[in-house]
Amino acid sequence: MARLLALVATVVAMVMVGMGTANAAPAPAWPLVGADATGPEVTSAQYLLRQHGAQIEADGIVGPKTQAAVKAFQTGRGLPADGIVGPLTWAKLVVDLDSGARGEAVTGAQHQLVRHGFAVTPDGVFGASTVTAVTGFKSKHGLPATSLIDAVTWQWLIGGTPTIEGWALPLPRNALPRGEYDDPHHDYPAIDLPVGTGTKAFAVTAGTAALVNDSSCGKGVVLSANGVRYIYCHLSRHAVASGAAVRPGQLLGYTGSTGNSTGPHLHFGIKIGATSHCPQRLLLAIYDGVAPPAPATLPTSGCSY
Ligand SMILES: [Zn+2]
Structure with missing residues (x-):
């Protein structure tokens, strides 16, 4: 037996x-x-x-x-x-x-x-x-x-990409090496991620999408979550409807060079009220698979030149 x-x-x-x-x-x-x-x-x-x-x-x-x-x-x-x-x-x-x-x-x-x-x-x-x-x-x-x-x-x-509950990179993991998520921005706290036109842009966290279409951001998406706005600019195409509730990692659009842009890239910013916060530490944490810092604790200077 x-x-x-x-x-x-x-x-x-x-x-x-x-x-x-x-x-x-x-x-x-x-x-x-x-x-x-x-x-x-x-x-x-x-x-x-x-x-x-x-x-x-x-x-x-x-x-x-x-x-x-x-x-x-x-x-x-x-x-x-x-x-x-x-x-x-x-x-x-x-x-x-x-x-x-x-x-x-x-x-x-x-x-x-x-x-x-x-x-x-x-x-x-x-x-x-x-x-x-x-x-x-x-x-x-x-x-x-x-x-x-x-x-x-x-x-x-x-x-393998570690999954952190509630967060996702704004681009496919293999689109950029880790070091690109560390770069300073040219004039105010934000980051420019150099990827070719047509790269998928994803929601970094759950929130509500609003579409932008103006001469500065071009085709953009503002993702609002818990009083924080995650701003995506210069897209070639939107892939969500305005007002849509999105989950982390959901496709928002495709990168491009619309608006005030000199070449294809994804501009990514974080704003709370009128204040821009440096997104670098948050993005690196997501890349590394560790819990990201609370957006309000992100610095408001030191990531631009
Ligand atoms: Zn930019």
């Missing part, structure tokens, strides 16, 4: 693994990590380089030492030594990890689990809390709910 139950359990587990694989969405693209890149994917790349023997700091910035380490790693693996960690290099950098593992790669994976909202300490020890986090992360993404971090799991960990 016990053996029969064990057999049944095995068959059920196999079916579940099979279902998980069948239901899984395609893995997200590996990020490209080149010179001057910053962010959590850089930190994980650095820990993986350390796992393979590189003597570099995992400081989250691609400086000259990290670039040299990437090139050395690429040369050693027969890859073109362009210094950019892309799909081919990631595939060689990642290593299979499971419960009980220790070392730099474990720390790299733990940093990603933290980014995805799991309570893990990046200590390089694959213990019980990491097992729980990996299993939870994998089942959330339709992967077999085991603690094994294989290449596909790494791809989801590093390439």
Whole structure:
């Protein structure tokens, strides 16, 4: 009887693994990590380089030492030594990890689990809390709910967009590198995000959309939520109706260069009353998958020139 139950359990587990694989969405693209890149994917790349023997700091910035380490790693693996960690290099950098593992790669994976909202300490020890986090992360993404971090799991960990309840980036994640969300604006607190015409522009949070059409903003959308106005300008096309209630990540329109604009980009601003607030920290938090600061606490200077 016990053996029969064990057999049944095995068959059920196999079916579940099979279902998980069948239901899984395609893995997200590996990020490209080149010179001057910053962010959590850089930190994980650095820990993986350390796992393979590189003597570099995992400081989250691609400086000259990290670039040299990437090139050395690429040369050693027969890859073109362009210094950019892309799909081919990631595939060689990642290593299979499971419960009980220790070392730099474990720390790299733990940093990603933290980014995805799991309570893990990046200590390089694959213990019980990491097992729980990996299993939870994998089942959330339709992967077999085991603690094994294989290449596909790494791809989801590093390439996946963490979901923060209630917030979304204003553009597709792969439209711009993280560093573009940090740039100052030319005259007052806001940001210009350089993307080509026709890029989807999304609601950053839930709110009510109002359409704008004037000589300055061009085709724009003002998203109002809890007394805060999120302003989108220079669109080529609207994709919501005026007065529409929108949810985070909902398509508002397509970018362009209408109104007072010298080339295609998305102008994004945050206003409370008549005061413009710097959107950079909010956007970076959304990019990094951490809870963004309350808009009212965003600075009102220091992000323009
Ligand atoms: Zn602007």
